[in-house]
Amino acid sequence: MSAGPTLGDGVRVGEGVTFGAHVVVHDGTVIGDRCRVEDHAVLGKRPRLSRHSSAAGETGPLELAAGVSVGTGAVLFAGASVGEDVIIGDQAFIRERSVIGSGSLIGRGSVVDNDVTVGARVRVQSCVYLTAFSVVEDDVFVGPGVVTTNDDTMGRHGPEFALRGPVLARASRIGGGAVLTPGILVGEEAYVAAGAVVTADVPARAVMMGVPARVVREVPEQDLLERWR
Numbered sequence: 001m002s003a004g005p006t007l008g009d010g011v012r013v014g015e016g017v018t019f020g021a022h023v024v025v026h027d028g029t030v031i032g033d034r035c036r037v038e039d040h041a042v043l044g045k046r047p048r049l050s051r052h053s054s055a056a057g058e059t060g061p062l063e064l065a066a067g068v069s070v071g072t073g074a075v076l077f078a079g080a081s082v083g084e085d086v087i088i089g090d091q092a093f094i095r096e097r098s099v100i101g102s103g104s105l106i107g108r109g110s111v112v113d114n115d116v117t118v119g120a121r122v123r124v125q126s127c128v129y130l131t132a133f134s135v136v137e138d139d140v141f142v143g144p145g146v147v148t149t150n151d152d153t154m155g156r157h158g159p160e161f162a163l164r165g166p167v168l169a170r171a172s173r174i175g176g177g178a179v180l181t182p183g184i185l186v187g188e189e190a191y192v193a194a195g196a197v198v199t200a201d202v203p204a205r206a207v208m209m210g211v212p213a214r215v216v217r218e219v220p221e222q223d224l225l226e227r228w229r
Contacts, residue, residue, distance in 0.1 A: 005037070008044070014066065026078065028061035035064050038072040038090075045077050047096050047114070059096045071108065080112075089126065101138065116165070125176070134165030139225055142168070143176035143194065152182045169204070171225040191219050 005023040014033035026044030044062040059079030071090035083102035101120035110128040119138035150163040164183035175194030187204035196213040
């Protein structure tokens, strides 16, 4: 009933891996034990960049650790590294040189751009955009539709300009539809409310709301991550 996977040269497949219909696995991809790859997923796609792109750089093979689940229609680029037991949702898009830590979730239709680091046990909900050069530390929650940005000139800069994505510190929480501007730091255990536009650093444990976002109170002790493990 289903067409099997198309495997490129030098692909390594571990024990107990399952493939859905019409999966494409490009040259050199490494798939760990017990991975599940669903219909029409593409693994190890090579990047095709414009001459203005900041994403140039060496890209090795795509590497999936044991127990990774890749959803229907997801596209994972060569050079990405995905840790154990990560779940990649349907139609997600994982770019080159991105790193996703063990036990994390990338939701349906979300984009992890090039050179992004996502820690362990991170929950990225549906339709999130994590821009290039962002850092998301362990145990962060990113709500649906969150947008991060890394270029406050919107492309009006020379080659010497360094893009700066946001840094989301450990156990911070970002509400649905929030917008994070380039280079900001969201502090440890901070809480950014839904729809907020964050234009400045967020102190640790601060609750931020509004457009532009402002501190309204502190995260209470009973809401800290240690109470919910």
